Every structure is written in structure tokens, then in C-alpha cells.
Amino acid sequence: MQPNTNNHLIDESLSAVARAHADTQQPQATFDAIDKALAATVGHRLFTILVHHRAARESERIYTNMRDAYPVGGRKPITDSPWMQQVMHQGQPYIGRTADDIRDVFFDHALIESLGCRSVLNIPLRWRGETLGTLNLLHQENWYGTQHVETARVFAQLAVPALMAAAD
Numbered sequence: 001m002q003p004n005t006n007n008h009l010i011d012e013s014l015s016a017v018a019r020a021h022a023d024t025q026q027p028q029a030t031f032d033a034i035d036k037a038l039a040a041t042v043g044h045r046l047f048t049i050l051v052h053h054r055a056a057r058e059s060e061r062i063y064t065n066m067r068d069a070y071p072v073g074g075r076k077p078i079t080d081s082p083w084m085q086q087v088m089h090q091g092q093p094y095i096g097r098t099a100d101d102i103r104d105v106f107f108d109h110a111l112i113e114s115l116g117c118r119s120v121l122n123i124p125l126r127w128r129g130e131t132l133g134t135l136n137l138l139h140q141e142n143w144y145g146t147q148h149v150e151t152a153r154v155f156a157q158l159a160v161p162a163l164m165a166a167a168d
Contacts, residue, residue, distance in 0.1 A: 006041070010151060013037035017158045027162030031063040034135075034155050041155075042148045044137040046070065046117050049125075049159060051133040051167045052078070052088060059133065062166045069115055081105070087122050088131045093149050096120040097142050112138060119143045123156040125163055133163055 013036070020033035035047050048070055049063035057078040064070045078084060083105045086092050096102050099118040103109040106120075117138035124131040135156040137144070 010041050013041050014154070014158075017155065021158075021161065027062070027166040030159065030162035034159050035063070035065055038135075038137060038152065038155055042121070042137060042152050043143060044139050046112070046115055046136075046138040048136045049133060049163065050076070050136065051163055052131060054078075062133075062163070066115065069111060076107075083122075087124050087134060091124045091126050091129075091131050093124065093153070094120070094122040095144050095146065095149070097144065099141060102138075116140060121148055121152055123149070123152045125156050125160055127160050127164070132160065132167070135159060 017030065017033045017037055020029045023029035031049060034049075038044055038047060044065075046069075047063075047065045048061055050059040051062050052059050058075045059078060061070060061072055061074040064072055078088065083094060087094050094105075096105060097119050099109070099113055102112055102118065102120055106112060112118075112120075115138070118141035119139050121137045121144040123135040123137075125133045125135060135152065137152065
């Protein structure tokens with residue numbers, strides 16, 4: 001029986017992120033490694049990481065692979081929308097499979113669509129029962145499904161130490 005090449009790719013990606021944790025250039029080294037790992041294992045066109053500022057009721061972009069369209073430092077308000085309830089409060093992933101799903105949830109849907117992104121996978125970054133932020137992958141229509149959640153969740157949790165360092 002031949003080895004599962006996807007498992008091998010995931011193992012290599014996990015090792016790369018673990019090595020990045022030892023790099024002195026934090027949190028950038030870890031975020032870059034997670035970006036590459038998720039591109040290889042799950043896939044994305046746009047990848048961002050947001051930190052949740054509970055007191056300010058905002059989320060701030062601390063990593064992006066498309067700095068021109070989505071610069072670091074950009075902020076979004078925290079609302080009481082169903083998406084916020086699911087992802088930020090309940091700590092459950094969100095899968096938007098189509099452009100309509102994105103339009104229903106995100107105010108910046110026109111920019112998202114202009115980048116060729118018509119599906120989304122949002123993974124909450126969780127620590128001690130709280131959502132600290134989100135890992136956000138966007139790609140072509142119908143790219144993401146439930147089969148991507150667990151792999152993305154592992155890489156999201158590996159982002160938590162770097163996210164906590166960036167939020168200090």
C-alpha cells in the first residue's frame with residue numbers, strides 16, 4: 001500500500017510551522033509558514049489573520065498575503081450578526097461556498113469577488129474557551145467543504161502563540 005501523499009504533505013507543513021516557531025522574527029515567521037502550509041494543504045487565493053479586540057468591538061488584520069487589497073492594520077467592526085455569533089462567540093468554523101454566501105456575510109464582498117474569491121473558510125483561533133481571532137481563507141467558488149475544517153483548525157491553533165505575541 002502506498003503512503004497517503006496528502007498526509008505526507010500535511011506532515012511536512014506541520015514540521016515547517018514548528019520550525020518557524022523557533023525563528024526570532026515573530027510573529028511574521030509563524031504566519032508566513034502557516035500561509036504556505038495552508039496554501040499547500042487546503043488552498044487559498046486570499047489568506048488573512050485577524051485578532052479580536054473585545055473591548056473595542058473590532059477585529060484587526062495582523063497578517064495578509066494580499067497587502068495592497070487587504071493591508072495589515074485594517075479593522076472591521078464586531079457586530080451581532082449570525083456569522084459573529086457562530087465564529088466569534090460560539091467558536092465554530094464558517095464555510096461560505098458561493099459568492100452569494102460571501103455577499104450575505106461580508107460588507108466588503110465586492111472587493112473579495114474582484115480578487116476572484118467566491119468561497120470562504122473562517123476558522124476561529126481559540127484559547128481557554130475564548131475566540132482570540134480568526135484565520136480566513138478565500139478561494140474560487142465551491143472550493144471549501146467540511147473536509148477542510150480539521151486541517152485548517154490544526155494550523156489555526158498553531159497560529160495562537162504568534163497571535164498572542166502580536167496582540168501584546
